[in-house]
Amino acid sequence: MPKEEIRAAAEGLADSLGREHGVRSRWEGDRVKIKGAGVDGELSFHDGLIDVSVRLGLLTSMFEGTLRREVQRYLDEHIT
Template identity: 75%
Template sequence: MPKEQLREAAEGLARQLERQHGVRSSWEGDCVRIKGAGVDGELSFAGGVVDVSVRLGLLASPFKGMLQAEVQRYLDEHVS
């Protein structure tokens, strides 16, 4: 998948997480950082590899499965 399409998919995921979970996102090169109440993570796509890393605080940890499934579903639909 071309880098431009990967970036568009990452931007869409960041917007979705902002709307649904109130997190903020910011770009640093090919990496989007996600930050919110009890959530700190990043999604990068350097070299054609998509890497998602999220750290959840104690209060957000019960939502781990839901967030993981949501991110996986989005990537499955938008990254081929």
């Protein structure tokens, strides 16, 4: 998949997390940093791989499974 398409999918994921969970995002090169109430992480892509790393606070950690499934579903639908 071309880098531009992967970036577009990453932007869509960041936008979706913003709408659904109030997470803010900021791009730094090929990395998008995400931050919200109890959520801090980044999404990067390189060499055909997408790396999602998120730290959850104590209260948001109870939603880990839901967030993990949502991110996986989004990537499955938009990355080929």
